[in-house]
Amino acid sequence: MLPKALEDAIEALGRLPGVGPRTAERYAYYLFRSDKKISENIATAISDLHDKIKSCPVTFALIDKDEEVSPLYSNPSRDKSIILVVEEPLDIYAIEQTHSYKGTYHVLGGVVSPIDGITPDDLHIKELSDRVEKDDAKEVIIATNPSIEGEGTALLIDRILHEKYPELKITRLARGLPLGVDLSYADQITLQAALDNRTNI
Amino acid sequence: MLPKALEDAIEALGRLPGVGPRTAERYAYYLFRSDKKISENIATAISDLHDKIKSCPVTFALIDKDEEVSPLYSNPSRDKSIILVVEEPLDIYAIEQTHSYKGTYHVLGGVVSPIDGITPDDLHIKELSDRVEKDDAKEVIIATNPSIEGEGTALLIDRILHEKYPELKITRLARGLPLGVDLSYADQITLQAALDNRTNI
Numbered sequence: 001m002l003p004k005a006l007e008d009a010i011e012a013l014g015r016l017p018g019v020g021p022r023t024a025e026r027y028a029y030y031l032f033r034s035d036k037k038i039s040e041n042i043a044t045a046i047s048d049l050h051d052k053i054k055s056c057p058v059t060f061a062l063i064d065k066d067e068e069v070s071p072l073y074s075n076p077s078r079d080k081s082i083i084l085v086v087e088e089p090l091d092i093y094a095i096e097q098t099h100s101y102k103g104t105y106h107v108l109g110g111v112v113s114p115i116d117g118i119t120p121d122d123l124h125i126k127e128l129s130d131r132v133e134k135d136d137a138k139e140v141i142i143a144t145n146p147s148i149e150g151e152g153t154a155l156l157i158d159r160i161l162h163e164k165y166p167e168l169k170i171t172r173l174a175r176g177l178p179l180g181v182d183l184s185y186a187d188q189i190t191l192q193a194a195l196d197n198r199t200n201i
Numbered sequence: 202m203l204p205k206a207l208e209d210a211i212e213a214l215g216r217l218p219g220v221g222p223r224t225a226e227r228y229a230y231y232l233f234r235s236d237k238k239i240s241e242n243i244a245t246a247i248s249d250l251h252d253k254i255k256s257c258p259v260t261f262a263l264i265d266k267d268e269e270v271s272p273l274y275s276n277p278s279r280d281k282s283i284i285l286v287v288e289e290p291l292d293i294y295a296i297e298q299t300h301s302y303k304g305t306y307h308v309l310g311g312v313v314s315p316i317d318g319i320t321p322d323d324l325h326i327k328e329l330s331d332r333v334e335k336d337d338a339k340e341v342i343i344a345t346n347p348s349i350e351g352e353g354t355a356l357l358i359d360r361i362l363h364e365k366y367p368e369l370k371i372t373r374l375a376r377g378l379p380l381g382v383d384l385s386y387a388d389q390i391t392l393q394a395a396l397d398n399r400t401n402i
Contacts, residue, residue: 001273001297003265005246005253012246015239017231023219028250029291030218032263036251038216043244045206045213049229050237052206062233064204072202090230096202 006032055089058131060107060124062089072096072105079103080135085128085142085157087111087150095143103141106131111149112156125157132165139169146175207233256290259332261308261325263290273297273306280304281336286329286343286358288312288351296344304342307332312350313357321357329358333366340370347376 002010006028014024031039056063056070063070072078072092082103086092092105108123132140142157144150158170175193177186186194203211207229215225232240257264257271264271273279273293283304287293293306309324333341343358345351359371376394378387387395 002294003254003263005249005265006263009246009250012239012243015235015243016228018224018227025291026219027217029289031247032250032254034216038213039247039250042213042216043247045210046232046240046244048206049210049233049240053204053233062204062207064206088230090226093203 055107058127059105060089060109060127061092061105070105077102081138083128083131083135083137083140085140085144087144087153091143103139104135108144108153111144111147111153113149120156123153125160128157129161129164132161132168137168139171142170142172144172256308259328260306261290261310261328262293262306271306278303282339284329284332284336284338284341286341286345288345288354292344304340305336309345309354312345312348312354314350324354326358326361330362330365333362333369338369340372343371343373345373 009028009031010021010024013019013027014021016024019027031042052065053062054065055061056067056073059070059073061070061072068074073080079102083106084095084101084103085106085108086095087108087110089107092107095101095105106124106128108125108128110118110123112118112120112123128140131137140157140161142154144154154172161168161170174197175190176197177183177190177194183191210229210232211222211225214220214228215222217225220228232243253266254263255266256262257268257274260271260274262271262273269275274281280303284307285296285302285304286307286309287296288309288311290308293308296302296306307325307329309326309329311319311324313319313321313324329341332338341358341362343355345355355373362369362371375398376391377398378384378391378395384392
């Protein structure tokens with residue numbers, strides 16, 4: 001009943017994460033009504049994603065196809081003795097935006113999640129351990145997400161690294177109240193952490 | 202800091218309606234991680250939108266480029282003496298899914314909205330009026346959205362058509378309680394309409 005091309009676009013856009021048929025319809029119809037240039041830009045940009053981006057072989061950050069390793073690693077101003085460990089490549093850019101971290105990064109590529117069939121071997125933990133030795137790291141900051149899987153993965157990495165490098169300092173991001181969240185809306189665990197880790201004014 | 206191709210994709214996807222930088226990031230990263238085929242499908246489907254779809258010159262529904270007029274108009278089983286008027290092409294498919302309407306459609310292409318600079322002349326009202334005469338229509342069902350602009354546009358069309366065709370029956374979709382909505386959550390105007398238009402059980 002719908003024109004075939006519109007149906008195809010709705011189906012294709014419906015493959016994006018969290019996009020249902022209604023939203024896909026809205027996207028497709030919007031693109032149809034808008035200037036052709038917008039559709040062309042999106043089509044080109046999406047095609048380029050696979051052709052022009054690769055994973056850094058050292059840190060597993062995303063880099064341009066013609067780069068050897070991530071500039072956040074190769075740059076001599078970055079302190080290689082500190083490694084901040086994140087779940088996904090985009091987490092790096094969240095940290096970078098604070099402009100206050102000068103160490104290097106290591107992307108795990110996910111978290112241990114038995115339900116999704118992701119075991120420790122699927123993550124770049126071995127490579128992290130090797131880097132600690134190779135770069136003579138003094139500190140590993142574990143910055144996994146504050147989820148059950150994230151916490152579990154953090155504890156696992158802590159155990160593995162501590163066993164192999166008893167001298168290594170292993171830290172994680174502080175838990176506490178985020179900016180702008182009312183005390184009465186904070187969950188119990190966050191509030192407990194905020195209380196335990198209270199600081200002098 | 203991000204690879205250029207990823208930044209481009211995030212910017213391009215951020216042009217979709219209601220998509221902010223965070224969501225665009227999620228889409229782009231998802232596409233990068235998924236099979237290349239998914240990205241290719243979306244890219245092709247989006248490009249085809251402009252090349253393979255056009256507006257029906259009679260009803261302004263969306264049709265395949267190689268069709269003359271909408272099959273919902275040309276099909277002899279559709280009753281041309283009833284015209285159902287909608288704001289946007291996709292509204293047609295919502296009505297069609299009820300499988301209970303056998304008349305034809307007419308797409309306005311929007312609603313009168315002074316704030317957005319959309320005047321009656323920007324809509325296909327003149328073409329609707331011409332169709333009433335040409336198809337010897339007996340009834341026009343105005344199915345604009347139950348918004349302020351939709352109501353205003355409905356009243357305007359009613360006035361224009363009534364003046365020109367005093368015999369024409371002009372109706373609109375019933376107001377009442379939608380399925381599954383608790384009485385206590387219904388707004389006052391809807392409840393008033395549901396009461397005024399109450400039916401025998």
